[in-house]
Amino acid sequence: MRLGLIGYPLGHSASPWIHETFLSRIGINGSYMKFEIKPGATFKEDVEKIKKSGITGFNITVPHKETIIPLLDELSEEAKEMGAVNTVAYLNGKWTGYNTDGSGYLRALETAYPEIKQNKELNILLLGAGGAARGIYFALLKNGYSIIDIANRTVTGAESIRNSNKNIKTTKVKTLIEAEQDVSEYDLIIQTSSVGMEPNAEESIISLSKLKQNVIVSDIVYKPLKTKFLQDAELLGGRIHYGHTMLLYQAQYAFEIWSKLQVNTDDMNKSLYQLLNGGSPC
Numbered sequence: 001m002r003l004g005l006i007g008y009p010l011g012h013s014a015s016p017w018i019h020e021t022f023l024s025r026i027g028i029n030g031s032y033m034k035f036e037i038k039p040g041a042t043f044k045e046d047v048e049k050i051k052k053s054g055i056t057g058f059n060i061t062v063p064h065k066e067t068i069i070p071l072l073d074e075l076s077e078e079a080k081e082m083g084a085v086n087t088v089a090y091l092n093g094k095w096t097g098y099n100t101d102g103s104g105y106l107r108a109l110e111t112a113y114p115e116i117k118q119n120k121e122l123n124i125l126l127l128g129a130g131g132a133a134r135g136i137y138f139a140l141l142k143n144g145y146s147i148i149d150i151a152n153r154t155v156t157g158a159e160s161i162r163n164s165n166k167n168i169k170t171t172k173v174k175t176l177i178e179a180e181q182d183v184s185e186y187d188l189i190i191q192t193s194s195v196g197m198e199p200n201a202e203e204s205i206i207s208l209s210k211l212k213q214n215v216i217v218s219d220i221v222y223k224p225l226k227t228k229f230l231q232d233a234e235l236l237g238g239r240i241h242y243g244h245t246m247l248l249y250q251a252q253y254a255f256e257i258w259s260k261l262q263v264n265t266d267d268m269n270k271s272l273y274q275l276l277n278g279g280s281p282c
């Protein structure tokens with residue numbers, strides 16, 4: 001099975017290691033190639049060449065998650081909701097676009113903290129309102145979590161996510177200052193913005209000083225692996241959830257679409273941590 005990743009720049013992506021591990025786990029011969037394609041006039045031709053090369057599917061990342069859409073035949077419900085695609089598969093004669101980011105994130109969170117599935121009424125605070133926040137918001141709603149507030153530096157961004165689902169009346173939109181003051185109201189806090197990412201690793205989107213004990217604090221940033229936000233949360237008695245796990249589970253979901261097979265992620269979490277930490281996976 002031939003697979004790949006389209007994006008620019010691609011740098012040290014962990015995706016080849018993840019998918020090649022999946023291929024070997026299910027015992028299928030295959031490869032996962034990186035295609036660094038610059039945005040520009042030849043993008044369509046470049047993608048057509050890859051499509052004709054006998055590839056089963058590919059991941060698509062920055063800056064092409066939206067520009068790939070006109071080159072596809074169909075979109076999944078999640079990709080339509082998000083207006084962005086991260087996985088493409090050639091199935092039943094059609095090139096179909098999916099978005100596995102939100103569902104992959106939720107798989108990662110529910111794998112780390114399975115008990116949250118028993119309490120879907122927990123109070124959730126989503127910090128940030130970019131593409132990642134949108135995907136996570138929809139995945140949470142789709143899976144029955146219903147009390148989700150959104151706080152963002154630019155309030156209109158948070159309103160846009162809330163307004164795209166008219167059925168949900170409970171979502172409150174907050175400024176970051178309001179969110180910081182209200183931290184003690186929440187049972188689960190999900191940091192989806194780029195704040196705290198290298199080279200600005202000393203930054204934190206809000207102070208967690210009012211955090212309740214045992215609250216789950218999740219950060220989708222994985223460079224550094226343990227952000228300042230997660231370090232603070234741990235010091236204040238929170239239970240933390242690392243961003244790199246989202247990489248693994250969105251990849252698992254994509255792999256299932258391509259192969260139509262279940263593949264396990266056993267022990268891969270720790271290995272991925274080591275790989276991203278500059279070591280080789282064990």
Ligand code: ATR
Pocket residue numbers: 127128129130131132133152153154157192193194195205
């Ligand atoms: P992605 O698609 O990866 O989620 P994005 O769409 O660029 O990325 O969204 C980035 C998020 O990080 C946004 O919520 C952004 O806030 P704004 O909507 O106000 O721009 C947030 N963000 C980025 N830098 C920030 C900063 N210094 N302080 C607070 N929020 C920040």
